[in-house]
Amino acid sequence: MCTVCGCGEGDTKLEGQSIHQLPPHAFIRGAGGHHHHAHTHSHAPGMTQARMVQIEQDILGKNNQYAARNRQWFADRAILALNLVSSPGSGKTTLLTETLTRLQGNVPMAVVEGDQQTSNDADRIRATGVPALQINTGKGCHLDAHMVGHALESLPIDNGGILFIENVGNLVCPAAFDLGEAHKVVILSVTEGEDKPIKYPDMFHAANLMILNKIDLLPYLRFDVAKCEEYARRVNPNIQILHVSATSGEGMEGWLNWLQQQRP
Amino acid sequence: MHEMSLCEGVLQVLEDEAKRQNFTKVKSVWLEIGTMSGVEIEAMRFCFDAVVGNSLADGAKLEIIEIPAEAWCLNCAQSVAVKQRFDACPVCGSYQLQVIRGDEMRIKELEVE
Numbered sequence: 075m076c077t078v079c080g081c082g083e084g085d086t087k088l089e090g091q092s093i094h095q096l097p098p099h100a101f102i103r104g105a106g107g108h109h110h111h112a113h114t115h116s117h118a119p120g121m122t123q124a125r126m127v128q129i130e131q132d133i134l135g136k137n138n139q140y141a142a143r144n145r146q147w148f149a150d151r152a153i154l155a156l157n158l159v160s161s162p163g164s165g166k167t168t169l170l171t172e173t174l175t176r177l178q179g180n181v182p183m184a185v186v187e188g189d190q191q192t193s194n195d196a197d198r199i200r201a202t203g204v205p206a207l208q209i210n211t212g213k214g215c216h217l218d219a220h221m222v223g224h225a226l227e228s229l230p231i232d233n234g235g236i237l238f239i240e241n242v243g244n245l246v247c248p249a250a251f252d253l254g255e256a257h258k259v260v261i262l263s264v265t266e267g268e269d270k271p272i273k274y275p276d277m278f279h280a281a282n283l284m285i286l287n288k289i290d291l292l293p294y295l296r297f298d299v300a301k302c303e304e305y306a307r308r309v310n311p312n313i314q315i316l317h318v319s320a321t322s323g324e325g326m327e328g329w330l331n332w333l334q335q336q337r338p
Numbered sequence: 339m340h341e342m343s344l345c346e347g348v349l350q351v352l353e354d355e356a357k358r359q360n361f362t363k364v365k366s367v368w369l370e371i372g373t374m375s376g377v378e379i380e381a382m383r384f385c386f387d388a389v390v391g392n393s394l395a396d397g398a399k400l401e402i403i404e405i406p407a408e409a410w411c412l413n414c415a416q417s418v419a420v421k422q423r424f425d426a427c428p429v430c431g432s433y434q435l436q437v438i439r440g441d442e443m444r445i446k447e448l449e450v451e
Contacts (some may be wrong), residue, residue, distance in 0.1 A: 133369070136354075237375065305424065
């Protein structure tokens with residue numbers, strides 16, 4: 075049971091286990107058959123009165139609190155946390171396994187894997203020898219800071235290391251959910267459309283780095299690299315861009331250098 | 339985009355505030371939603387009713403105040419109205435814009451008992 079927040083998370087599973095045993099909170103409680111009727115009559119003095127309450131709170135305030143807690147956790151341990159986001163099939167996991175293989179032995183690392191179902195990706199990561207923890211979001215379309223906080227409780231990572239959080243393949247929802255990471259890294263493969271940055275502007279706006287992946291395939295495609303970069307800079311004038319092929323190894327040095335520079 | 343999660347976030351805030359500010363029923367909720375927040379207003383309304391059913395906000399009225407997006411154009415050094423993140427400055431055509439308003443997803447106030 076969760077000792078930190080005391081709440082349940084519906085279908086979310088950490089390594090196949092429910093993260094809390096408490097009943098799910100805040101998820102659809104309808105279908106109870108309770109019919110609400112308009113309630114406009116005036117109240118007698120002394121009875122409960124309708125009143126206005128100022129709230130002025132961010133809807134994602136709760137997530138942001140968990141994110142701040144995670145960020146502090148990372149800072150206390152000098153850990154660089156990165157939130158890797160992309161569409162499904164951009165090559166995130168291949169890029170990650172290649173990165174882990176190259177850095178292993180030099181830098182402590184760990185991986186949190188987010189997918190709706192299966193532990194396939196965590197299994198691929200573990201095959202490199204790096205500890206990985208799979209979060210299955212069930213119906214959920216993104217990881218949130220609360221899930222990641224729980225993952226940190228059981229994931230072994232040494233101080234000064236790098237934590238890669240591979241988010242659910244989705245260019246929409248993960249943009250809004252801060253996990254406490256230092257940077258969002260968006261991965262776009264050249265087999266996708268070059269206009270993805272303006273089709274899904276929120277994600278490219280939220281990211282600090284865009285990795286253009288699978289560039290070994292460029293000779294066989296009609297992907298306009300310059301146009302893609304122009305679109306990315308339209309939604310985020312400060313975005314950094316790297317060209318990488320995780321398969322051929324081209325550009326991997328640049329990515330590893332970038333990682334090195336970000337470490338606290 | 340993820341209106342169901344957002345509505346769950348709203349309900350969490352309501353439940354926390356109910357304890358803090360001592361109320362048991364929420365009759366109306368006012369949200370401020372920026373036009374660039376990625377929130378689909380109609381989806382929000384749909385999810386809200388489903389999420390708050392059988393809670394302290396069962397049947398509550400959802401009022402949404404839309405906040406038009408504004409950006410600071412680095413080139414013109416003035417604030418301009420924009421609709422989307424990839425919009426050019428309507429005055430000079432530059433893409434060097436910094437969004438200053440329109441990202442909001444806030445619970446502004448409640449009518450409670």
